[in-house]
Amino acid sequence: MREVFHQSLEDVQGRLVEIAELVTVAIDKATRAFGTSDVALAEEVIEADSIIDDKAIALDELAIEILARQQPVARDLRIVxxxxxxxxxxxxxxxxxxxxxxLTRMRFPERAIPKGLKSTFLQMGELDVEVSRKLTDLLRTEDLSLTDDIRNADDKIDDLHVSVFEKVLSDSWQGEASATVDATLASRYHERFADHAVSVAKKVAYLSTGDWTTSTDTIDVVAPA
Amino acid sequence: MREVFHQSLEDVQGRLVEIAELVTVAIDKATRAFGTSDVALAEEVIEADSIIDDKAIALDELAIEILARQQPVARDLRIVxxxxxxxxxxxxxxxxxxxxxxLTRMRFPERAIPKGLKSTFLQMGELDVEVSRKLTDLLRTEDLSLTDDIRNADDKIDDLHVSVFEKVLSDSWQGEASATVDATLASRYHERFADHAVSVAKKVAYLSTGDWTTSTDTIDVVAPA
Known part of the structure; x- marks a missing residue:
């Protein structure tokens, strides 16, 4: 039974890695599409999201099946x-x-990245891709040192998120309301993406350390001061 | 054992209702504070959020304990x-x-609701409170007719969310960038709140119907067209 459980867990882990890889492809394509107004690339991301959804549902079903059939307790239960x-x-x-x-598709053929924020969003995009890659590696290897890398990248993204608000609220901001809306939403999406990665990294760390209570909080930068 | 499980489930249900009640208090106070720039009321919400977090963690611990001790299968397992x-x-x-x-606290002593959007946000706030109340009732009574009420209110909120974007992108919009940012974020928060309620309602409906696969999708209005 123990052997069967071990195999099931490896299956679960393999599937989480597979989903994380698909998420990495999605955020890589999405941020590149956003940066270059590549609507075909954006369409690919939109099209492929249902695959991620389906794989997440299948994984949930597997986890529930493991709970039902193998009745894990203690640490094994918490892993599932x-x-x-x-x-x-x-x-x-x-x-x-x-x-x-x-966002990219809706603005096309206009640029989705508002003027004056191109380099900021390129950086945010690259950091989100980095976060997603490291998270995939963390899920694959359980190398907890990657957790620090993910947190550090998230801190940088939070700083960039704040800088977007500073920019649009500064006297020099010439953008129309649509540019302000786009900057606000896009910045929030980039920031939340990394928040979720930090939250997953904490859960993986928890599985090693047993410190369950730290697993719900994410640092969520709400709005400009 | 079956009796013990039944009692445990009632405990779980009671705690979900309790958390939903706290969420209803929070959204009621938050939207009233937002509408009236009442920073003291806003502080109460911010202060009380950790109680909701703690109760959610405690409920998760109880659920895991039930899984470990009572090893439910089939429908019982899915309930947990x-x-x-x-x-x-x-x-x-x-x-x-x-x-x-x-948002209310950050803008104080200024109004957080941008000019020209007061009635829209008052409506959104009232609808979010209604959604939260109905969700609490749904969790308490399992009366699935409430699911339709929640969906209908969510549809209205989605329409209001779209109308906020139409307003800030119209030629008549006189708001500064900060008002545009506030409107964008506040509208997105109001809209996401109801999305989560719909998602919970679907899960409750699933528990009655067994249709598991519908439980992950939420209708998420991303941005203005």
């Missing part, structure tokens, strides 16, 4: 419950990549 | 897993109420 939570966060990260792609 | 998901959504709804309160 954590997998359910991680799958929900990854699914949401896929949704956010899709939102960035949708 | 659903409780974990519902708790996560309620916790997030509490966070969103807090975000609305934080």
């Amino acid at each position: 419950v954590s997998a359910l939570r991680i799958s929900a966060s990854l699914e949401r990260m896929g949704d956010i990549a899709e939102h960035i792609a949708q | 897993v659903s409780a974990l998901r519902i708790s996560a959504s309620l916790e997030r709804m509490g966070d969103i109420a807090e975000h609305i309160a934080q």
Whole structure:
């Protein structure tokens, strides 16, 4: 039974990695599409999101089947419950990549990135892709040092998020209301994507350390001061 | 054993209702504070959010304990897993109420509601409170007719969300960039709050119908067209 459980867990882990890889492809394409107004690339992201959703549902079904058949307790049980939570966060990260792609499609043939914020959003995009790659590696290797990398990248994204608000609220901001709306939404999406990654990383860290209570809070930069 | 499980489920249900009640208080206070620039009321919401977080964590612990001790299978197992998901959504709804309160606090002594959007946000706020009340009733009574009420209110909120974007993107919009940012964020928070409620309602409906696959999708209005 123990052997069967171990195999099931490896299956769960493999599927989480697979979903994280799809999320990484999605955020990479979405942020590149956003930066270059590439509507075909944006369409690919929008099209592919249902695959992530389906895989998350299938993983949840597997986790529930494991709970039912193998009745894990203690740490084993928490691993399976954590997998359910991680799958929900990854699914949401896929949704956010899709939102960035949708912004690109809605503005096309205009640029989705407002003037004066191009380099900021390129940086945010690259950091989100980095976060997603490291998260995939963390899920694959359980190398907890990656958690620090993810947090550090998230801190940088939070700073960039604040800088977007500073920019649009400064006297020098010439953007029309639509540019202000786009900057606000796009910045929030980029920031939330990394928040979810931090939240997943905490859950993985929890599985090693047993410190469950730290797993719900994310640092969520709400709005400009 | 069956009797013990039944009592445990009642405990879980009671706690979900309790958290939903706290969320209703939070969104009611947050939207009133937002409408009247009442920073003291906003502070109450911000202060109280950690109570919701703590209760959600305690509920998760109880659910895991039930899984470990009582090893439910089939529908019983799915009820417990659903409780974990519902708790996560309620916790997030509490966070969103807090975000609305934080917007109020950040703008104080200025009004957080941008000029020209007062009645729109008052309506959105009232609808969010209604959604939260109906959701609490749904969790308490399992009266699935409430699901339709929640969906209908969510549809109205989505329409208002779209109307906020139409307003700020219209030629008549006189708001500064800060008003545009506030309108964008506040509208998104109001809209997401109801989305989460719909998602919880679907999970409750699932528990009655067994249709699991409909439980992850939320209608998420991303941005203005």
